[in-house]
Amino acid sequence: MQSDNRIFDDFVKVLNGAAGTMAGMAREGEAAARERFKTFVGGMDFVARDEFEAVKAMAAAARDENDALRTRIEALEAKLAGAVPAQPAAAKATKPKKSAPGT
Structure with missing residues (x-):
């Protein structure tokens, strides 16, 4: 049922246009936010x-x-x-020292 009043028809057209514009703005805002978030996360070295x-x-x-x-x-x-017996540390320390030549 169509209304005969042109004012209502024009008003509905304006509202439809505004709704379309708002939906487009929402899509663009979402894309911009997503890109900004990717840049932010990308800088965090994940x-x-x-x-x-x-x-x-x-x-x-x-x-x-x-x-x-x-x-x-x-x-x-x-x-x-098991094959080679370990030498105690004391046996290594008691080795004679070489004397310096001429003494």
Whole structure:
């Protein structure tokens, strides 16, 4: 049902135009805010998830390798301790000193 009054039709057109303009302004404001937030967060040196996961996996591999090396060193030290008797520190300190020539 259409109204015969042109004032109401013009008023509805103005409101529709204003609503469209407001929606456009909201979209532009959201895009500007999103861009500003990206710039702000980008300056904080955050790490991407995939980079974080890669470093985390490398750290786990390094820990595993460190544990394996520690086990090998302990086994070699035990083997060395059983094969060669350790010299006490006092025996090393009682070695005769070389005298200076001419004395």
